[in-house]
Amino acid sequence: GHQVGELQVVPVLRRVSHRRERGxxxxxxxxxxxxxxxxxxxxxxxxxxxxLPLRDYxxxxxxxxxxxxxxxxFEYATGWSMSAYELPSIVFPSFVGFGGATYWGGMPFTxxxxxxxxVIVALLALCGFVxxxxxxxxxxxxxxxxxxxxxxxxxGRNFPIYGxxxxxxxxxxxxxxxxxxxxxxxxxTAMAAAWGWGALVTVGAARGKGDLVDKIMAGAAxxxxxxxxxxxxxxxxxxxxxxxxxxACKPQFPGEAARAAYAAFAHDLGKVSFLGLxxxxxxxxxxxxxxxxxLASVVALALLLVELWPVSRTVMQPTIGDPVARNLDIGRDDxxxxxxxxxxxGTFRVFYPEQEWYMDNRTSGFGIATVGGRHSAKTRxxxxxxxxxxxxxxxxxxxxxxxxxxFSRPVAxxxxxxxxxxxxxxxxxxxxxxxxxxRLALPRAMLVGSWRVVPDTGRSVIDSVASVVHNPSVFTYLxxxxxxxxxxxxxxxxxxxxxxxxxxVEVEVDAKRAGVLRLADLxxxxxxxxxxxxxxxxxxxxxxxxxxAVPAGRHKVEFKFASAxxxxxxxxxxxxxxxxxxxxxxxxxxxxxxxxxxxxPAAEGGAA
Numbered sequence: 307g308h309q310v311g312e313l314q315v316v317p318v319l320r321r322v323s324h325r326r327e328r329g330x331x332x333x334x335x336x337x338x339x340x341x342x343x344x345x346x347x348x349x350x351x352x353x354x355x356x357x358l359p360l361r362d363y364x365x366x367x368x369x370x371x372x373x374x375x376x377x378x379x380f381e382y383a384t385g386w387s388m389s390a391y392e393l394p395s396i397v398f399p400s401f402v403g404f405g406g407a408t409y410w411g412g413m414p415f416t417x418x419x420x421x422x423x424x425v426i427v428a429l430l431a432l433c434g435f436v437x438x439x440x441x442x443x444x445x446x447x448x449x450x451x452x453x454x455x456x457x458x459x460x461x462g463r464n465f466p467i468y469g470x471x472x473x474x475x476x477x478x479x480x481x482x483x484x485x486x487x488x489x490x491x492x493x494x495t496a497m498a499a500a501w502g503w504g505a506l507v508t509v510g511a512a513r514g515k516g517d518l519v520d521k522i523m524a525g526a527a528x529x530x531x532x533x534x535x536x537x538x539x540x541x542x543x544x545x546x547x548x549x550x551x552x553x554a555c556k557p558q559f560p561g562e563a564a565r566a567a568y569a570a571f572a573h574d575l576g577k578v579s580f581l582g583l584x585x586x587x588x589x590x591x592x593x594x595x596x597x598x599x600x601l602a603s604v605v606a607l608a609l610l611l612v613e614l615w616p617v618s619r620t621v622m623q624p625t626i627g628d629p630v631a632r633n634l635d636i637g638r639d640d641x642x643x644x645x646x647x648x649x650x651x652g653t654f655r656v657f658y659p660e661q662e663w664y665m666d667n668r669t670s671g672f673g674i675a676t677v678g679g680r681h682s683a684k685t686r687x688x689x690x691x692x693x694x695x696x697x698x699x700x701x702x703x704x705x706x707x708x709x710x711x712x713f714s715r716p717v718a719x720x721x722x723x724x725x726x727x728x729x730x731x732x733x734x735x736x737x738x739x740x741x742x743x744x745r746l747a748l749p750r751a752m753l754v755g756s757w758r759v760v761p762d763t764g765r766s767v768i769d770s771v772a773s774v775v776h777n778p779s780v781f782t783y784l785x786x787x788x789x790x791x792x793x794x795x796x797x798x799x800x801x802x803x804x805x806x807x808x809x810x811v812e813v814e815v816d817a818k819r820a821g822v823l824r825l826a827d828l829x830x831x832x833x834x835x836x837x838x839x840x841x842x843x844x845x846x847x848x849x850x851x852x853x854x855a856v857p858a859g860r861h862k863v864e865f866k867f868a869s870a871x872x873x874x875x876x877x878x879x880x881x882x883x884x885x886x887x888x889x890x891x892x893x894x895x896x897x898x899x900x901x902x903x904x905x906x907p908a909a910e911g912g913a914a
Contacts, residue, residue, distance in 0.1 A: 424617075
């Protein structure tokens with residue numbers, strides 16, 4: 307049989323290996339060329355549908371527009387920097403606590419051991435990186451460098467490389483959480499683990515003093531034996547040192563939490579020792595032909611699952627929960643039922659004034675718009691509202707169409723801020739809460755006949771709306787000239803939403819004279835507007851809203867989301883995916899031509 311190491315999942319790597327064996331003059335250029343042409347093409351080209359819109363959005367995001375150069379401030383960007391003393395978490399998942407209350411690492415918080423790959427993957431990856439007999443040296447060097455650089459970048463402010471990239475690599479300052487780059491470290495080690503398994507179970511491999519794999523196995527066996535002895539007899543002696551280290555790294559860390567973290571780490575010692583020794587013995591006997599390779603692969607996979615599954619389950623369980631209880635109506639209650647019938651979608655928003663309810667996205671699952679909600683990369687325009695808390699003041703609540711307010715119980719004038727109670731009217735009382743109607747709430751779409759053009763300078767418009775310098779029902783602030791003269795601050799006509807969807811909004815207007823249609827939805831440049839099918843200039847109103855000038859008479863106005871970067875990225879992804887498939891097909895065809903490739907070399911001492 308062929309060497310197990312030849313069973314690579316990427317045919318290109320196999321072909322590169324064989325061609326190197328043939329001694330091609332371009333044996334270095336070919337692997338590098340494959341990496342550049344195929345890997346980069348796949349990574350950047352096929353992902354164009356994601357990358358181009360994201361690149362476009364960055365300039366309008368709260369993160370991309372928050373510092374000089376369009377990136378996140380350095381201190382903010384490096385908030386989640388892994389500390390060097392967390393590196394043992396690569397093998398011991400509970401070394402610095404398993405997230406939550408037991409975590410004492412260098413980041414503010416985390417829910418899981420970020421760098422963890424497990425002892426089995428680490429051992430296999432080590433063998434994969436140091437053995438290059440199959441001719442994939444350049445590729446393995448690239449993958450090894452990727453793993454090392456990713457690990458160093460994850461250290462963030464605790465190692466110079468992140469700061470260097472932050473200041474000098476274009477667009478890198480938009481990378482906010484250094485520890486997230488560990489996904490590249492884990493990808494690289496997974497690839498190396500596949501190579502390592504091939505090297506470990508190569509039947510008939512050269513053995514003796516010069517065999518590097520056997521040396522690694524021997525050293526690993528000694529290390530795992532020592533870890534096992536410590537886990538059996540030395541845990542009490544380590545307890546004090548571990549707790550002191552945790553308290554030194556995180557002075558405010560509770561002692562009881564440190565002891566709980568140590569109990570989990572002590573359990574890791576025994577598990578790592580057992581699994582490591584089992585893998586060493588499995589590989590040792592398989593290399594000597596005393597264990598079938600196919601059966602060894604199954605056993606190795608079982609050991610891998612024994613190590614990884616408990617960690618994955620601990621991470622996923624709080625999110626997944628009880629599968630029996632999951633259904634489409636999770637979170638539904640009688641208040642949701644009432645709000646669904648309160649009016650067509652797009653005709654009102656809901657405000658939850660109590661505690662942190664305004665950060666909840668629950669109602670969005672039922673198609674009910676709220677004031678607030680949670681998103682980690684809001685637009686800069688909305689973040690301006692959030693920074694000033696303006697959207698929770700009465701004038702802004704009226705302007706953004708917050709027609710219904712939901713409390714957990716009936717409220718009295720003394721229970722809420724001054725002035726709120728006078729503008730509320732009880733609309734529904736249910737077991738899940740009480741709904742009040744905000745009588746000053748304005749319609750989502752309005753025609754206004756009076757405006758002022760104010761350059762986009764900070765948050766002056768937000769403050770002006772909050773202090774009601776002008777009546778928002780007949781007046782608006784614009785950032786550019788609508789092309790028609792501003793008139794008296796009185797009623798101009800009516801505007802009715804006839805269709806409200808995620809990417810398209812239709813409004814019928816009946817204007818007594820020329821005016822501005824203001825839609826109380828977030829402005830973004832990729833929204834386009836037409837009046838009676840004719841493209842018109844999109845205006846920005848009251849700092850955050852969309853608007854358009856309309857002439858007198860009856861008209862149909864359509865707002866439609868049409869992102870040019872998305873379309874360009876989509877076609878780029880389709881084209882690059884096609885090219886990549888063609889390259890793979892051509893490569894396979896060339897590899898299968900008679901005489902194109904020599905048969906793989908038989909392992910020394912193995913069956914042909």
